[in-house]
Amino acid sequence: MTFNYKKLGQFIAVLSLCLASLQSVFAQDDVILYIDNIDYTVDPDDPTLFTIPVRVQNFTGIAGVDFTITATNMNTQILDVMNGNGIPPNSLTVNILNPTTVSGIFLDFSGTGVILNDNDIFFELLVQLPGDTGDCFPFEFNFLEVVKADNPGFEAPSQGLGAEICLLFEAAVSGFVVSPVDLQNPIDSTSINIFSADNTYVDTTDVVGFYNQSVPTNTNYAVFPLDKIDEITKAQRLTGINVGDLVVIIRHLLSLELFSSPYQYLAADVDGDDLVGLQDLILIQSFILGKIDEWPGGIYWNYVPASYVFPNPNDPFDAPIPEVILLEPLTGDVIDATFVGIRLGDANLSSY
Numbered sequence: 001m002t003f004n005y006k007k008l009g010q011f012i013a014v015l016s017l018c019l020a021s022l023q024s025v026f027a028q029d030d031v032i033l034y035i036d037n038i039d040y041t042v043d044p045d046d047p048t049l050f051t052i053p054v055r056v057q058n059f060t061g062i063a064g065v066d067f068t069i070t071a072t073n074m075n076t077q078i079l080d081v082m083n084g085n086g087i088p089p090n091s092l093t094v095n096i097l098n099p100t101t102v103s104g105i106f107l108d109f110s111g112t113g114v115i116l117n118d119n120d121i122f123f124e125l126l127v128q129l130p131g132d133t134g135d136c137f138p139f140e141f142n143f144l145e146v147v148k149a150d151n152p153g154f155e156a157p158s159q160g161l162g163a164e165i166c167l168l169f170e171a172a173v174s175g176f177v178v179s180p181v182d183l184q185n186p187i188d189s190t191s192i193n194i195f196s197a198d199n200t201y202v203d204t205t206d207v208v209g210f211y212n213q214s215v216p217t218n219t220n221y222a223v224f225p226l227d228k229i230d231e232i233t234k235a236q237r238l239t240g241i242n243v244g245d246l247v248v249i250i251r252h253l254l255s256l257e258l259f260s261s262p263y264q265y266l267a268a269d270v271d272g273d274d275l276v277g278l279q280d281l282i283l284i285q286s287f288i289l290g291k292i293d294e295w296p297g298g299i300y301w302n303y304v305p306a307s308y309v310f311p312n313p314n315d316p317f318d319a320p321i322p323e324v325i326l327l328e329p330l331t332g333d334v335i336d337a338t339f340v341g342i343r344l345g346d347a348n349l350s351s352y
Contacts, residue, residue, distance in 0.1 A: 029058060029157065030057075030058060030156075030157040030158050030159045031056070031057070031058050031059060031062065031146045031156055031157065031158040031159075032056065032057035032058060032158065032159045032160075032161060033054055033055070033056055033065075033067065033122060033141065033144060033158070033159075033160050033161070034054070034055055034056075034057070034160075034161035034163070035052060035053075035054055035069075035125075035139050035161065035162055035163040036052065036053040036054070036055050036163070037052070037163035037164060037165050037166075039053060040052045040053065040165065040331075041331070042217070042218050042329070042331055044218060044329055047169070047217075047218045048128050048129055048130045049079075049126070049127075049128055050125075050126075050127050050128075050129055050165060051082075051124050051125070051126055052124060052125045052127060052139070052165065053084075053121045053124050054069075054084075054121070054122050054123050054124065054125065055119050055120060055121055055122060056116050056118070056119070056120055056122045057118050057119070058118070059114070059115065059116040059118075059120070059122070060113070060115050060148075061112075061113030061114075061115065061148045061149050061150055062106075062108065062113055062114050062115075062116075062146060062147070062148060062149070062156075063107070063108045063111070063113050063114075063147050063148060063149035063152060064105070064106060064107050064108065064145075064146070064147040064152075065104075065105070065106040065122075065144070065145070065146050065147075066103075066104075066105050066106075066143070066144070066145040067103065067104055067141060067143060067144045067145070067160065068097075068101065068102070068103040068104075068141070068142045068143040068144075069101070069102050069103075069125070069139055069140065069141055069142070069160075069162075070100055070101045070139070070140050070142045071100040071101070071127070071137060071138065071139050071140075072100075072138045072139075072140060073100075073129075073135075073136070073137040073138060074100060075129070075130055075131060075135075075137070076099065076100050076127055076128070076129060076137050076139075077099040077100075077127060077128040078096055078099060078100065078101070078102050078125060078126075078127050079096075079126045079127060079128060080096075080125075080126040081094040081096075081102055081104060081123055081124070081125060081126070082123060082124045082126065083123055084116075084120060084121035084122045084123050084124065085120075085121065086114075086116045086117075086120045086121070086122075087106065087114060087116070087122065087123075088108070088109070088110070088114070091106055091107055091108060091109065091114075092104055092105070092106045092123055093105050093106075093107075101142075102125070103143075104123070106122075108149065111149060112149055113148060113149030113150065125139070129165060129167065131167050132167065132169075133167055133168060133169040133170060134166065134167065135166070135167045136164045136165065136166040136167075137164060137165045137166075137167075138162060138163070138164040139162050139163060139164065139165070140160075140162035141160025141161070141162055143160075144158050144159070144160035145158070146158040168217055168331075168332055168333075169216060169217055169218075170214050170215065170216055170217060171214070171215065171217045171330055171331070171332050171333045171334070172212055172213070172214050172333045172334070172335070173194055173212075173213050173214075173215055173221070173223060173327070173330070173333075173334045173337055174210070174211060174212035174213070174333075174334065174335050174337065175210075175211065175223075175334075175335070175336055175337035175338040175339070176205070176208075176209045176210050176211075176306075176338045176339075177190045177192075177205045177209045177211070177225055177303070177338070177339050177340075177341050178209055178306065178338065178339075178340055178341070179340070179341065179349075179352035180261060180263035180267075180340050180341075180342055180349055180352070181349050181352045182352070183306060183340070185352055186205070186207070186208050186209025186210070187205065187209050187228070187341040187352075188205050188206060188207050188208075188209055188228075188230075189204060189205060189228045189229050189230040189231075190204065190205040190209075190211075190225045190226070190227075190228050190229070190301075190341060191203075191204055191225065191226040191227065191228075191229050192204065192205065192211045192213070192223065192224075192225050192226075193223070193224055193225070193226060194213055194215055194221050194222075194223050195221060195222045195223075195224070196215075196219050196220060196221050196222075197219075197220070198219070201213050201215050204229060215330065217329070217330050217331055217332070218329050218330070218331065219329055219330060220326070220327065220328045220329050220330075221326070221327040221328075221329075221330050222324045222325070222326055222327075223324060223325040223326075223327065223337050224303065224323055224324040224325070225301070225303040225339050225341065226299075226301075227299060227300050227301050228300075228301065231300065234290075234293055237300050238287070238288070239343070239351050240343060240346045240350045240351020240352075241284065241287065241288060241343070241345040241346050241351070242288065242350075243288070244348050244350060245267075245268075245284055245345060245346060245347040245348050245350075246281060246284060246285060246288075248264070248268075248347045248348040249268050249276065249280065249281050249284070249347050250281065252264075252268075252276065252347075253276070253277070253278070253281070258314070259276075259314075259347075261313070261349065262310045262313040262314075262316035263304075263340065263342050263349060264347055264348070264349060265315075265316050265317065266302045266304070266316065266321070266342045267302070267342050267343060267344060267345065267346045267347050267349065268280050268284075268345075268347040269317075269344075270283050270284060270287075270295045270296070270344045270345050271283060271295070271296050272295075272296060272297050274317040275317065283295065283296070284345050284347075287345060295344055295345070299344065300343065300344050300345075301341050301342060301343055301344060302323075302341075302342040302344060303323060303339045303340065303341055303342070304321060304322065304323070304339065304340050304342070305322055305324075305325050305337075305338070305339055305340075306338040306339060306340050307336070307338070308321070308322055325337045325339075
C-alpha cells in the first residue's frame with residue numbers, strides 16, 4: 001500500500017486556506033453563529049441520526065436572536081433543536097416549519113444580556129441524514145437577527161455561517177510505527193490490528209513505517225501493533241541484542257548508570273513483570289547463548305502510543321502504560337494513530 005504525499009500536501013494547503021479564511025471571519029466584531037461540521041456526534045444505534053452543534057463567536061451581552069436555518073438537501077429531516085448548556089432554560093423557542101427548515105427565537109429574560117465563550121454551543125440540531133458514503137447535506141442560515149441588551153433598538157452586526165455534513169460510512173485509520181531513539185526513524189513490517197466487536201482489520205507498516213486501513217465508521221475500535229512479521233527466525237529476533245545490553249542492565253541495577261529513557265525499562269523487562277531485575281538479565285543472557293528461543297509470553301516487541309507522556313520517566317511502571325489507541329467511536333479519518341516500537345532485550349536501544 002502506498003501513501004500519496006502529493007495529495008496530502010494538497011489537502012493541507014486547502015485546509016490551511018480554509019482555516020485562514022475562518023480566522024479572518026472570526027477576527028471581526030460581528031456576532032457569529034456557525035454550524036460545526038467537524039465536532040458533531042452520530043447516534044451509535046442509528047447512524048443516520050446526527051447531533052450538529054451551532055456555535056458562537058463574539059456572543060457578548062446578547063438579549064435576543066431570531067434565526068432561520070434551512071437544509072438544501074431535500075432528504076434531510078430536522079427532528080429537534082436542543083438548548084446549549086450556556087443559555088438559560090426556556091430561553092429558546094423553536095418551530096420546525098417543515099422537515100428541512102427550522103426557525104427560532106432566543107430571548108434573555110433577565111434583561112442584562114447573555115455572554116457565551118467563543119465556540120460555545122448555542123444550540124444543537126438533531127437531524128436525520130439518510131444517504132450513501134459521499135452524500136453531502138448543506139445547512140444554511142436564511143435569516144439571522146441579533147439584538148444586544150445595551151442597544152435594543154438596533155440590530156447588531158451578525159453573520160450566520162452554514163456548512164455541510166458529508167457522510168463517511170468508511171474512514172481511514174493511519175499512522176506510523178517509529179523507533180524510541182528517533183521518532184522520525186520508521187519501523188517497517190509491523191502488523192497493525194484494528195479490532196472491533198464485529199471484526200479485526202489488519203495492515204502492515206511499509207518501508208517508511210506507515211500504515212493505512214479503511215474501516216466502517218460509527219464503531220468502537222482498539223488499534224494495536226503486533227510483532228514484526230519479517231522476524232521469523234531467532235537470528236532476526238536477536239538483531240541489536242548482545243552483551244552490551246547485559247552491561248547496561250548490570251550498571252543500571254548497581255545504580256552506576258541508570259537508564260536515561262523510559263523505553264529502556266520496557267526493553268529490559270523481558271519477563272513482563274513490570275520490573276527490571278536479575279531475572280531479566282538471566283533471560284537475555286540465555287537468549288544470546290541459545291539456551292532459550294523466545295521470551296516468556298512469546299512476544300518480541302512492546303508498543304506504546306507515541307502521544308503517551310510517561311508521568312515518571314524514571315519509573316515508567318509506576319502507572320499503567322497504554323498499549324492500544326482507542327477510537328470510541330470512529331466518526332472520521334484518524335491520521336495520527338502512531339506507536340513507538342521497543343524491541344525486547346535491546347536495553348541499550350542499539351538496534352534502530
